[in-house]
Amino acid sequence: MAQDGNPLKVSKLPVEVTMIMLGGEELTGTIYLDLHSRHHAGPERMEDVVNSQTRFIPLILTDGRTVLLNRMRIITGHCRQHEADEYEEMTQALLTDFTVTIRLSDGRTISGAIRTDLPKEHARLSDLLNSPEDFVRVIDRDIEYYVNRAYATWFLEG
Numbered sequence: 001m002a003q004d005g006n007p008l009k010v011s012k013l014p015v016e017v018t019m020i021m022l023g024g025e026e027l028t029g030t031i032y033l034d035l036h037s038r039h040h041a042g043p044e045r046m047e048d049v050v051n052s053q054t055r056f057i058p059l060i061l062t063d064g065r066t067v068l069l070n071r072m073r074i075i076t077g078h079c080r081q082h083e084a085d086e087y088e089e090m091t092q093a094l095l096t097d098f099t100v101t102i103r104l105s106d107g108r109t110i111s112g113a114i115r116t117d118l119p120k121e122h123a124r125l126s127d128l129l130n131s132p133e134d135f136v137r138v139i140d141r142d143i144e145y146y147v148n149r150a151y152a153t154w155f156l157e158g
Contacts, residue, residue, distance in 0.1 A: 011035055013043055015079050019059065022073040022151070024106060029061040046079060050135040050146045072134070075106060077146040081139060096123040101156040102138065102147055110147060112140035125157050 012032035019027045034044040049057060056068040097113040104110065114136055116128050129136065129149065138145040 015046060017046070017059070017077050017079045019069060019077045020075045020106070020108075021069070022075060027059060027061065027067060027069070029059045029067075031057065031059055046077065046144065046146060047135065047137050050074065050077060050148075051133040072148070072150070074135075074146075075104060075148055075151040076108075076110065077135075078143055081142045081144045096120050098123075098125045098128070098157055100125070100138065100158075103153045103156075104147070105151045105153055110138055110140070110145050112138040112143075112145065114138055125155065129155060 013035060014030045014032055017029065017031050021027065031046070031049060033046070033049065038044075039048060050071065052071075055071060057071050057074075059067050059069055061067055096116050096118060098116070099111075099113055101109060101111045114125070114128060116123055118124075118127060134150065135146045135148055138147055
């Protein structure tokens, strides 16, 4: 039940995001994440939302209107990096970071780290990029980018 007592309202975690759409439109607003993920311990992550099978993602614009974004027409999304969740904290020693530069089809370049839980001895960037998820998370200091692989023209490791 929601905190305000309304049984039809579900409590969610607000995350301020900026989405760059195919065609260059930039939309800023709030996406609401579930407090309990269906796929892992802890709350839902932005990565879960953009890699879900949902076709349209609701974004509450800064003016209060709601726009439904076609998930597959998002080139990138970004938000402030959130504190590492319990899983990431417990597995920190097992995680592998790839430092990458990504050229996007719209000409932009994003640099940062892609984090994976693939075993270090078997971790290859190509394996990570060929996994079935549509978006890859890139961490650049305190910003998390979610890059749609369909709009990445290349990834440079190192």
